[in-house]
Amino acid sequence: MASTKDESARLIYAPNVVHNSALGSVKFLASCFAGAVAGILGLENWQGFAFFAASILFTTACIYVVNCKGRTAKYIPGGVKELTNPGQDNVFSFVLVWTLFYGIVHGISLSPGYA
Template identity: 30%
Template sequence: MPTEREFQVAPIVPESVMHNTKALSNLQSLTASIFGVAAGILGLESYNGFLFYFVFTLLTTVLFYAFRVAPTSLKSGLGMFDTSRYYRTQYEFWTGGIFGGLAGYILTWTLFYGLIRA
């Protein structure tokens, strides 16, 4: 267990970073399936379906940032888009969930498209 001195020297706690990453990943996986259901019901095909996924996944990340990360980073004096205190990299935060949830999105998209259109 880290001591108080170690927290003062390195205030970023790896366990907290892993927890934050897991919470964001779970949210993005869940919303990817929900977006797949919506795209299948709407009957989206080809590029329109993928564009739907990318737009709404980025919207989900922006909303997560606005409600969870931005208020705490502004209070602590970090920059507006600095997520390094809560996540490993900014790339992982902003685009990590796009490819992680893509398989679930395609699965539910094709399932519900087939159920509605068949």
């Protein structure tokens, strides 16, 4: 007897899932780009994380409209909930690039002796 999870997995069209395997890369690059922008803008503390949340929502909206054409359950197991999940790796990548660009752009002015 098949469980409900197995039945819902059969409803997903396999070529769509294979075609959208690049979504992880898109979300990763969007997180890195958002980190670079947040660092260049000099965002600190909660402003930076709010910018990250906004970038995740914007990326999700773009993927939802352009790639999935409003039918995420057909393309992504878990639907919109899985699409909006930023993933632990993307959060860490955002913070890494954010601090890197913040240090490059704003770090010298904070160091003593470089006035």
